[in-house]
Amino acid sequence: MKRWFLGTLATVLVIAVLGAVAWFTPLFSVRQFEVEGQEHTTEAEIIEASGIRGGENLLRLDYNKAATQVYELPWVKEVKATYSLPSTVRIAVEERTPLVWIARPEGIALVDESGQPFVIAEPPMGTVEVSGAAQGSLPDLAKIVEVAKSLGDQRPLVARIDAASPRDIVLELHDGRRVRWGAAEDNHDKARALKVVLSQEGQEWDISDPTLVTVR
Structure with a gap:
């Protein structure tokens, strides 16, 4: 018993010394x-x-x-x-991954996937400008970011998302075409409609109802 106690005590002392050395x-x-x-x-x-x-x-x-x-x-x-x-x-x-950017008095603000502006910096390639009254409201901006996310690999084709409100959104493409998105809802279906639109002729499209796409 005494031998066991002495052995245990020695082990504890060694551990304590090593701990002190490390600390x-x-x-x-x-x-x-x-x-x-x-x-x-x-x-x-x-x-x-x-x-x-x-x-x-x-x-x-x-x-x-x-x-x-x-x-x-x-x-x-x-x-x-x-x-x-x-x-x-x-x-x-x-x-963070910037999806869109907005113009602020202090410069260009990059906006991440959550709809939160997070830094003033030059916009990376592939990010989209957001303009219009809705970009001044964080809740509205978050809804517009959801639209941008739904665009997927079509996002680089879009130069600007003009949003007077979350229910009145227009995409302006780099080639000059305009696509009325309408409300920030049914985004997945509208993104699929956009893919069809981009393969067709026409300068102005309306996909606000993705089941009834119109052109003028």
Whole structure:
């Protein structure tokens, strides 16, 4: 019994010593960062936002706090911060996907899939301008984004979505044609009708009722 007790005590002491070494010595200090998933945000911006600095102890860092701080960067949609012994901090991000853009006094605001404007920047290729009174209302803008999402691979053909309201939407194509979408509803059926329209002649189409497409 005494031998068992002494053996257990020795094991506990060894674990305690190893824990102290890991916690208080530079053995597990930060010497490397691995950042992945970023395209529009630089690695340096992500590391700076995390608040983690080289030389800090890996095991004493608050990775939830670091992830929360990186999440504040405008392009970041999701982020996870972890570590890999003996000296690496890993930060994985997923960036937002801009679908449309709107003109603001401060510049061009990119809008993501949720309908949320998130950054002032030049619009990437394939994004669509939204104009009209509806773009000034976030709930209305979210409905217009649903229209843009439904366009799928036809979206690059659209230069502008003009929306006086969520019930009065017109698509202006790069080739000069105009398509009256009508209300931001039945979007899937209207997108299929649009695909048919694009293969036909005619400058102005009305697909507000996708079962009764008209041209003039």
